[in-house]
Amino acid sequence: MRSTLSRYILLAKRWAWVIILGMVICGGTTYLVTKLLMQPVYEAQTRLLITLAGTSQNDSTVAAIAQQPTFNQLITNPNVLSPVAAKHNMTLKQLSGMVKTQPGTNTPIIDILVDSSDPQLAAQLSREVARSFTDYANTRLGSQANFNIIDPVVPTDPVRPRPSQDSLIGALVGLGLALAIIVIFEWIDDRLTAPEEVNKLLGIDALTIIPELSRKQRSRNAEETPELAEGCRILCANLNMAQMLRPFKLVMVTSSMAGEGKSTIAANMASFLAMSGKRVLLVDADLRHPVLDQHFQLNNQKGLSNAFLEMWAQVEMELDGQPTEIPSLRVLTAGVLPSNPSELLQSQLASQLFNHFRNTPKFDYVIFDTPPLLPIADAQIMAAYMQVTILVVDASHTPRKAMVRAKQALNRTGTRILGVALNKSNWPEFGQVHDYLSNIQSRPRADIAMSMPPNTPPVNHAIDATNTAILPSANNKR
Incomplete structure (x- = not known):
């Protein structure tokens, strides 16, 4: 009952502009026509x-x-x-x-x-x-x-038209037309209507649900936006629990189509994992449209592509990436963009490269931000080297058919699909999340510095462990 009510609330918010527009146009047009064009009777x-x-x-x-x-x-x-x-x-x-x-x-x-x-x-x-x-x-x-x-009295008021009454009837007609349009579009709509549909549709769980952020929220750091921060922490907690049950190191973050927010999810997940004490290497594996160098303001002259363009002995030491303001997080940028990334990813050198990442003792997680699955072949090729994959889904726009096709493509690669990260959600349950977070934030807090586990020094030796993280802010990017 509650989920049904929540769906109706979501539909009302989504289509309110259509209802208002239909009533205003039909009611206003009727008023103008009856007032200006029709002769009074x-x-x-x-x-x-x-x-x-x-x-x-x-x-x-x-x-x-x-x-x-x-x-x-x-x-x-x-x-x-x-x-x-x-x-x-x-x-x-x-x-x-x-x-x-x-x-x-x-x-x-x-x-x-x-x-x-x-x-x-x-x-x-x-x-x-x-x-x-x-x-x-x-x-x-x-x-x-x-x-x-x-004998009759000479009438002074016309019986028709009556602009006020006629415009009300026109507004009701507009309401009916708007509702008809909404029913038609909802009937042909191929998007998710509730988080529970993920498991029914794909057979995998939703690891986290991150709400649609306002323009003001997108301009802030992730830690300053409680809904985004807690959504990323839930994702990290699920990742850690999965690793405890069945160890892995290589994690691919991808999406079915471009624009679903996978790069921001990958960057935030890596940042929160690092702040929890994990040693993380974040790799920008999108060799066509990289963005992580812009997220973290890093030099992109050398990166992942150098492993293919230079001798292995020269680049092996450079695969540890560049330091960030989070002590245990390093980022390996994409580097110079090659003209044939799909061919390079299928070469013998690619197998050697991913084996290096899998066997390196320097990191607890190596997270790969890859291209979307459906438009190009790169992500499907890389998925064969990955131990687990997280599929990012734009809850407000991604069609079910695209999600099913992406799941089928990942199944063919043999990677283990850990779950779905639902991004840009407009589901009304987040009002309760926001209220809860607002209440707990009003209580006084004590700053407790995070220390590294024994015998696992930070990978960024030059940065003090008390530095504050500057996280990517927007959940509406790639």
């Missing part, structure tokens, strides 16, 4: 009171009510309307379209209603139709009834 009303002579008042009323339907139909008879139409140089069809009758309920009264854009003409026509019918009934029908004509 006035309605005049003349009343005929039917009485019968020679009977008691009660009998007269009953008899008049009994004859009322007949008189009501005769008012619009051509013999009644023709003299009035001829007098005003109108056709019988024109006048018939302007006249209608309305018999009273349980009363000997018939209302003759005439619509016209001229209120004076409407009143005159309704009066003349009433008199023409009275003459016709008395002379042609020989009716014993008496007809008392109650």
